[in-house]
Amino acid sequence: MPPHSSSNENLKEAVSAATRALAQDPELEISFGGMPSTGSKVVLSNPPTRKSELASFRGKADALACSKRFSSDEISVDTGSSKLNSLLTKFEDMRVEILGSKKYEGVAGNLNARFEDKCKAFAALEEKDDLLEPALESWLRQMLLEEKLSKTQLQVLKPWKNLLNDKGASFKTELLESLEDQIQFAETSRKLLHALEIDQASSEDELDKEGADSEDSDSEENSSDTNEDELQLDSDMSQEMDSSDLVEEDMEIGDIDEDAIVDENQETISNNSWLERLVEQTLNFKYKVYARDYDEEILAEEMCSSEELQRLRRHLDQLMGPSKATISKLAHRLQRFLLAQQNRSWEFNKEEGLLDASKLHKIILDPITPLSYKVEKETEFRDTVVSILVDSSGSMRGRSMTVAAICADIISTTLERCNVKTEVLGFTTRQWKGGESRKRWVEDGKPENPGRLNDIRHIIFKSADTSWRRGQKNFGLMLREGLLKENVDGEALIWAHDRLARRLEQRKILMVISDGAPVDDSTLSTNPNNYLDLHLRQVIHSIETQSPIKLIAIGIGHDVTRYYQKAVTIHRAEELGGVMLDQLTELFKID
Secondary structure: OOHHHHHHHHHHHHHHHHHHHHHOOOOOEEEEOOOOOEOOEEEEOOOOOOHHHHHHHHHHHHHHHHHHHHOOOOOOOOOOOHHHHHHHHHHHHHHHHHHHHHHOHHHHHHHHHHHHHHHHHHOOOOOOHHHHHHHHHHHHHHHHOOOOOOHHHHHHHHHHHHHHHHHHHHHHHHHHHOOOOHHHHHHHHHHHHHHOOHHHHHHHHHHHHHHHHHHHHHHOOOHHHHHHHHHHHHHHHHHHHHHHHHHOOOOOHHHOOHHHHOOOOOOOOOOOOHHHHHHOOOOOOOOOEOOOOOOEEEEHHHOOOHHHHHHHHHHHHHHHHHHHHHHHHHHHHHHHHHHHHOOOOEEEEEOOOEEOHHHHHHHHHOOOOOOOEEEEOOOOOOOEEEEEEEEOEHHHOOHHHHHHHHHHHHHHHHHHHOOOEEEEEEEEEOOOOOHHHHHHHHHOOOOOOOOEOOOEEEEEEEOOOOOHHHHHHHHHHHHOOOOOEOEOHHHHHHHHHHHHHOOOOOEEEEEEEEOOOOEOHHHHOOOOOOHHHHHHHHHHHHHHHHOOOEEEEEEEOOOOOOOOOOEEEEOOHHHHHHHHHHHHHHHHOOO
């Protein structure tokens, strides 16, 4: 065997051994010079002939090993946009490489050499968009690894540097803390892309393509079908114009009858409820909904089979672990507090009421002694209902949603023991990218500023009149894969508020659990960037200033105090149970 060939084989053996060790998989199959890596097999290019290229070659092997070790193929995030999905895949590659670099100094050097070669390939490009991927990686490496960038790396970063520093610096802590959590890192990356407004541009590109495909498809229809579609479209547009006219009707605050908050005879939420009318009074901002036809209010048990509900419930029980014991202990404290407020007290020596058994011995001693009665005093504890509204968007996936489900489960049964009715609600959207609402908008010629442009889904995990015993099976649905998508918080608050407003209890409490601002790519790509944010602020202000319902919010890793007057921010999902119970205890104190 020629000396060069022998050296090559030795290098292959050394790289293979190092790759298996880094991947922590001694059985990992490694080959050289074949097709790209697929499945459980790793395929590397043949070793370079020049020594200067060796570090970059080993960097490629280390990158694949880090992916095998730190990344799960079973976890994926589908945003509905091919461009966003591609960028999130690159973020995952960056995550595992940063983890490997932090753990092993030699790996850090190899991966940096590989990245340097990548930047040299991109350096000749002039279009800003073409440099997005290497710019993001340069910025992440500089921020999370605190590496000094080379001249080439700084060159690819330059077109994006100011925007990344301005919009992305606030994500540093969140990115660092989620490095070892693949799901949370993906969600943080998605929020970063949203802050950079990259998701909006990609949504427009995707939808322009869809619109073109739709037009091509429409051109193949026969003339009779076209005429029929045009008639139906005219009818739909006429109905929407009538609805729009109602929405934009001017109203004065003095015209609102606050007694109309409770309507016992109203069985379904109208499209123009008391709260919505109040919100619409803001003169400088009008919130619109392009189409409500595809919105959904659904019971949890209608979303999947009873067998799947039972399976998801068993999965939730398995995940409870120490969280259940901790939250249960705190829940018992709340229970003792509530029961102490409801203790019975009696007035004695009454002429009627319940027979006072403690005085019966006097009748035996003196039969002509009159019977003594007692009357129960009215307790000051007011009849109460609590609604827990859980953000069911994609960013809650993982530990946040698991803990929210556990808390909802334990707090529901605790309050039920104390005769406090509790309902648990969730809110998300039916689809990514706007669903049927957006398709209709495309068919209508994409009018400007269409308003909310997605199909919202409001979920009833447990209604206030459903016992915990019957409703507990539904809490596992919160963990169902594919359920969590976008979040339109303002409309969800209106929905939850109106459900409470129609109830007869004296005291009503609405608790919102969320981990971020409202985000719906379809709506934000076709309206001003702060469209959903402004609407949420309007709704909150209306509830806090005009409604008797008490509103409290808990933000998980997100400061919600900028929205709500009464709010708490926690930084770890594990803190949720204790904070929820503390806030409920405070709200239950007798006024």
